[in-house]
Amino acid sequence: MKPGPFEWQAPDSLEAALALKARHGEAARFLAGGQSLVPAMNFRVAQPAVLVDLNRVAALDFCQFDADGTLRIGAMARYRRIERDAAVAARVPILVEALAEVAHPQIRTRGTLGGNLSHADPASEMPAVMLALDARFRLRRAGGERVVAAADFFLGPLATVLAEDEMLAEVIIPPLPSGSGTAFLEVARRRGDYAMMGVAAVLRRGPDGRCAEARIALCSAGPTPMAAPRASEALIGRGLNAESFAEAAALAVTEIAPMGSVQASPTYQRHLAGVLVGRALSLAAERAA
Amino acid sequence: MKITIRVNGVGYTRDVEPRLLLSDFLRHEIGLTGTHVGCEHGVCGACTILWDGEPARSCLAFAVQAEGHEISTVEGLAPGPGKLNPLQQAFQDAHGLQCGYCTPGMLMTLTAFLAENPHPDEAQIREALSGNLCRCTGYQHIVDAVLRVAAA
Incomplete structure (x- = not known):
């Protein structure tokens, strides 16, 4: 019930985080909110040799609307921040409604949207909400990126299209038209x-x-x-x-x-x-x- | 690696492995054993602490991650030796604890909850407590305790 040893890296830039993942590949895991990965490590179901901790990457922590109403959420935006956002509640209310069903407040304090989607638990609420909202995900790797539809992202239980050196960096939710x-x-x-x-x-x-x-x-x-x-x-x-x-x-x-x-x-x-x-x-x- | 973590307003410097859970740092490195450890996978709520004022599971974070953050534990609630704060007093008055194992986590969850919502109704209290398990199943008295505080 205690995690095995690992090398802990806590970069403060996205570029540094992506470079670390590129260097360590499969041996490394990104650590976002840790509300799924840390339990798995406590059980030693997951034993990454290197943890690339994203909690100091301020550039991944945002939740904002573009002028056209597109909602952009950074991978490290915490659930609590999203569910308390008055603009999100008014314009994409299903996000807040579904977040209320995600575990408990103590988990939502730390849990992140990016971490949840990358974990790809088919029982989890957010992946289904992303399909219903027709969301797209920006996947970043050192020196490149691609945008994939939520509908193409999930491959199976805990499996996604993310390559070894890729990170789900941003969630893009199109505006809900009037009506x-x-x-x-x-x-x-x-x-x-x-x-x-x-x-x-x-x-x-x-x-x-x-x-x-x-x-x-x-x-x-x-x-x-x-x-x-x-x-x-x-x-x-x-x-x-x-x-x-x-x-x-x-x-x-x-x-x-x-x-x-x-x-x-x-x-x-x-x-x-x-x-x-x-x-x-x-x-x-x-x-x- | 050497880290300094502020707990209840006091800085503690220790040399720890990155894999040390925050819950174990609190209990074994600095001797604050009021934070209890139950399931160690984020389900039971016994290890709930406040992380920059928000309730969080200390078994689901590594101690090294807490550097630069304010951690609050049950030891920080009482206003002085031999004294209880209003929430703690209400737990005593309403018989809100039996074995007491879940109590520190309950108190920390409720401390954050009541700071945000000082006068909750019973349904809101039950929702707030949904992430803290009591194996004595003493929930009714716990809810009663919070209702006393909410009415004050």
Whole structure:
């Protein structure tokens, strides 16, 4: 229950951090908030030879809107900072709503969005929220970068497209157009536990009152955060009502691959998904002014 | 490596390995054993301390990371020897502890919570305490204690 020995590096610039990762490759891990990596190290499930601690890299700690409404969040922005940001609450309320479900306040004090997404736990809320928000991630490496869609980032449980020398440095969330409504709902055994099922829904009510845009994504629903594109597409052009929500929920249940746990069988998880998709869509529609 | 960490306003300089958890630094290096260690993976809340005023798990940070930050532990709560602060007194008055193992973590979580929200309702208190486990399951009396402070 104590971590094994490691070499600790705490650079204060992004460039220095990327250079360290390039030099040490697989032997090194980035340390962000440490709320997943440190438990793994305490269990000695993770035993990195080198820890590149990002907590002194001030350039990665930001959460700001561009003039066009695009939200940019640095990898080291702490959850507490994001959930307390009044502009985020007003303009991307699903982030704050879902963050309230992420573990406990004590974990959110230290936990970071970048660390969470890089960890890629399919039971985690934020990866699913990123799919629903159509977010993109800026991946940095020494001397280069690329931007990937959230939908292309997650490969499997704890697996992403990040190369050995890459860091998820920035999250880019496009503005929600007017008429949008969002909702995040989950069911967990106990407050703060990983969800047995969670649903993120983003809708847009068009000028004719019908659904103009929809994105549904689920957590604890498969090996990665799971998008439900067929359920989302089925809503387009439809009235935002119980009938279309029920059809979308029935479709979403067929698009997931829940793996089951000691707490919930896959059958029960699918049942939860159906109920929660319906409720989340209904709530998002209510909020879509 | 040699580090200096400020705990309850006092600087402590020690030579430690980077792998030393902050919880173990507090207990074994500087003898502040009020911070308890339960699960060592961030679930139980017994090791909760304040990190620059915010509640955090001391078992999920390395001591070397705390340099330059203000750490507060349960030892810093009482106004003087033999005295209790209002939250501690309320725990005693409402029988908010049985075995006492979870108490330091409860107190630190609640100290930050009440600083931000001095008059919470019961639902907010239960939410605030959701990250602290009490194996005696004495939650009702703990909630009662916080309600006393909130009403004061």
